[in-house]
Structure formats: structure tokens, C-alpha cells
Amino acid sequence: MEKLILIKYGELTTKKENRKVFIKMLASNINNLLSDYEYEMKYDRVRMYITCDNKYIDEIAEKLSKIFGIHSIVICHKVDNNVDNIKAKVLEVVKLENFKTFKVETKRADKSFEIPSMEFNHVIGGLVLKNFDCKVDVHNPDLRIHIEIRPEGTFIYKNEIAGSGGYPVGIQGKGMLMLSGGIDSPVAGYLALKRGVNVECLYFESPPHTSLNAKNKVIKLASIINEYSGNVKVHVVPFTKLQEAIYQNCPANYNITIMRRMMYRIATKYAMKKKCEILINGESVGQVASQTITSMSVINNVTNMPVIRPVACLDKLEIIKIAEKIGTYETSILPFEDCCTIFLPKHPVINPKLEKCLQYESNFDYESLIDECIENIEVIKNLEPQTYDDLL
Numbered sequence: 001m002e003k004l005i006l007i008k009y010g011e012l013t014t015k016k017e018n019r020k021v022f023i024k025m026l027a028s029n030i031n032n033l034l035s036d037y038e039y040e041m042k043y044d045r046v047r048m049y050i051t052c053d054n055k056y057i058d059e060i061a062e063k064l065s066k067i068f069g070i071h072s073i074v075i076c077h078k079v080d081n082n083v084d085n086i087k088a089k090v091l092e093v094v095k096l097e098n099f100k101t102f103k104v105e106t107k108r109a110d111k112s113f114e115i116p117s118m119e120f121n122h123v124i125g126g127l128v129l130k131n132f133d134c135k136v137d138v139h140n141p142d143l144r145i146h147i148e149i150r151p152e153g154t155f156i157y158k159n160e161i162a163g164s165g166g167y168p169v170g171i172q173g174k175g176m177l178m179l180s181g182g183i184d185s186p187v188a189g190y191l192a193l194k195r196g197v198n199v200e201c202l203y204f205e206s207p208p209h210t211s212l213n214a215k216n217k218v219i220k221l222a223s224i225i226n227e228y229s230g231n232v233k234v235h236v237v238p239f240t241k242l243q244e245a246i247y248q249n250c251p252a253n254y255n256i257t258i259m260r261r262m263m264y265r266i267a268t269k270y271a272m273k274k275k276c277e278i279l280i281n282g283e284s285v286g287q288v289a290s291q292t293i294t295s296m297s298v299i300n301n302v303t304n305m306p307v308i309r310p311v312a313c314l315d316k317l318e319i320i321k322i323a324e325k326i327g328t329y330e331t332s333i334l335p336f337e338d339c340c341t342i343f344l345p346k347h348p349v350i351n352p353k354l355e356k357c358l359q360y361e362s363n364f365d366y367e368s369l370i371d372e373c374i375e376n377i378e379v380i381k382n383l384e385p386q387t388y389d390d391l392l
């Protein structure tokens with residue numbers, strides 16, 4: 001064997017009782033992610049090891065860096081717990097590096113290994129100093145040489161690749177994400193996945209007022225989030241009739257408030273049907289008229305389902321930073337209209353009153369329109385790459 005991948009678990013190491021369940025879920029998510037490769041996986045309570053053909057090792061490590069439940073990924077060399085073998089492998093690994101300063105960090109988990117960690121740092125440090133033109137720097141070295149001596153063997157590596165942290169997706173059950181084509185809701189979905197929630201997406205479209213481009217953009221966003229999960233689906237709600245009924249029956253300044261109450265009603269009913277226990281959305285306190293806390297309270301009043309708003313207390317710039325990091329930003333800023341932006345009133349109410357909403361809603365039979373929306377939801381499982389017409 002040449003090199004192998006060593007995975008250090010993320011936050012799940014703090015969960016004593018559930019540790020086994022967490023690790024099993026992570027292993028199953030990794031198996032899904034790597035289904036196109038031949039590899040072998042072994043794990044215990046502390047580490048997971050993946051061996052594969054070394055020509056795919058970097059590619060696999062890159063994929064693993066996106067999966068939740070991993071603190072870090074290390075491409076390492078494994079040798080027996082034998083001093084001469086360790087020395088030979090260290091020289092072989094260090095020879096390929098360009099460095100002036102270094103530090104050796106030994107961890108001795110196998111106490112039957114005869115040399116204590118500190119002493120072994122000196123043994124290996126001396127070896128490197130003798131063979132290369134370099135100095136020790138314990139604070140800010142160019143090269144860190146990690147040596148982990150464990151019962152199953154000694155692992156030698158240089159750098160750790162940061163994992164995505166969080167909990168393995170699926171450990172928390174399912175949530176229904178209200179996914180628009182904006183910047184906020186894909187970020188909200190990513191953050192929910194990071195806490196281990198399995199995410200399904202719900203998108204409200206209003207053709208012909210909203211275009212196929214807008215829908216394809218949402219599918220594209222879902223496919224990007226799916227890189228962190230593997231089983232995201234998009235459910236498309238045909239919202240036109242209900243939305244038009246709102247505009248015909250309610251005063252303009254209440255249109256958005258009532259439209260959002262309808263979205264929540266549909267999302268709640270459909271989430272229950274799909275066995276989702278929570279709703280997730282990209283609302284951020286104070287961002288627009290429908291997201292003042294009075295608006296949120298009046299809108300939230302239609303549901304008993306817990307609503308998770310992962311970006312509620314982030315600034316727009318903080319949200320954008322995450323969107324850039326996870327790769328959704330470029331798609332989110334494509335200029336296709338969402339159903340929230342069409343028919344946008346000049347002066348949407350900032351402090352809506354619940355009684356008024358109830359009064360306006362009694363003007364029309366929205367229940368049957370809601371049922372019609374739900375009956376006609378289109379489910380998109382295959383998140384193929386999307387194309388857009390008439391791009392600028």
C-alpha cells in the first residue's frame with residue numbers, strides 16, 4: 001500500500017451515546033458519494049480510513065472535503081510501528097518538500113511503542129536536520145511532519161485538508177427548504193444540511209409571469225447544494241392561479257404578506273405529506289418589508305411547524321460570503337424574476353395586522369386553490385445541468 005486517506009471526525013466526537021449512529025451515517029453518506037469508485041473503508045470510534053487506487057486519491061479527498069461530519073482529511077503514508085521503517089518513510093516524504101524550517105509532531109496512541117512522543121520528536125527531528133539543510137521552528141514552520149503511532153500502524157503526513165465540519169446529513173431527519181432563486185435561501189439550505197438535516201426543496205413558480213430560466217436557475221442552485229448532501233429533490237409548486245387570486249381579492253399593500261402566508265400554508269401541508277418535520281427558509285430579520293419581526297410574526301401565524309431560519313441574524317454581506325464559498329453566488333445573481341418580485345406593490349405594509357389578513361383572505365376560497373397547488377406539484381429528482389435562454 002502506498003498512500004491512504006485518514007478521516008478525522010467532526011463535531012460528532014462530542015456525542016458520547018450517539019457516536020456509533022453518527023459514524024454509521026457518515027459512512028453511509030460517504031458510500032453514496034463515492035459510489036463510482038472502487039475503494040475500501042474501515043472505521044473505528046476515532047478515525048476512518050479509505051484506501052483506493054492512488055491515482056484517484058486527490059479527487060476523492062476533494063469530494064470528501066464537501067461532506068458534513070468531517071473535521072479534516074489527511075492523505076497519509078502507513079507503515080508498521082517500527083522505528084527504522086518510520087525513519088525511512090519520513091525521509092522519503094520529506095525529500096519531496098521545499099522547506100527551510102520544520103516541526104515534528106508525534107502522537108503516540110499505541111503505548112506499547114517503546115519511545116514516548118516528545119523523545120520521538122527529537123529522534124525524527126535529528127534525522128531531518130542531519131539529512132537536509134534546515135532548522136527547527138516550533139511556532140511557524142514551513143513544514144509540519146505529523147506522526148501518529150496507533151495500534152493498527154503508524155501514519156505519516158504533512159498537511160491536513162479542512163473538512164466541512166457539522167453533522168452527517170440525515171442524522172436529524174428531514175426539512176422542507178423554501179428555495180427561491182435568490183442569494184439567501186441556498187445558503188440557508190447549506191447551513192441546515194450542515195446541522196445534519198436532510199433537505200427537500202420547494203419552489204413556487206408563477207408562469208407565465210416567471211420564466212423557465214427562473215426555474216432552471218433554482219434547479220441549478222439545488223444541484224449545487226446537492227454536492228453537500230446527495231439526495232436533494234426539487235418540488236415545483238404551480239402558484240399562478242393562487243397568486244392571481246390574491247392580487248384580485250386583496251389590497252395591494254397586503255399582497256406580499258398574504259402571498260407569503262399562502263406559501264407557508266402550502267409548505268406546511270406538503271412538508272407533512274413528505275414527512276418533513278420542519279420548514280427552512282432564507283428570511284433575514286429586517287431585510288425587506290415582509291421580514292420585519294411584525295411581518296414574520298403575522299406570516300408565521302399560519303403554521304405550527306417549527307421554522308428554521310439559518311440566516312435570520314446574518315448581514316447580507318455575511319450571507320454573500322457563504323454563498324461565494326459554497327458556489328451558489330454566481331448562479332443566484334443571474335437576473336431572472338422570482339414570483340416575489342412580480343406584482344411587487346409600491347408600499348408593502350411593514351407592520352401588518354393579523355385581523356386584516358384574515359379579513360382579506362375571507363374574500364376568496366383559498367383553501368381549494370391551495371389543494372390544487374399541492375395536487376399539481378412537479379417533483380424533480382434528476383438535477384441535470386441546466387441551461388438558460390436569452391442570457392445577457
Ligand code: ATP
Pocket residue numbers: 177178179180181182183184185202203204205280281282283287288338339340
Ligand atoms: P434574496 O437573496 O434576493 O433576498 P431571497 O430568496 O431571500 O432572495 P426573499 O424575497 O428575501 O428572497 O424571500 C425570503 C425567503 O422566502 C427566501 O429566502 C425563500 O426561503 C422564500 N421564498 C421566496 N420566494 C420563493 C419562491 N419563489 N419559492 C420558494 N421559496 C421562496
Ligand code: MG
Pocket residue numbers: 182184282283284287
Ligand atoms: Mg432575502
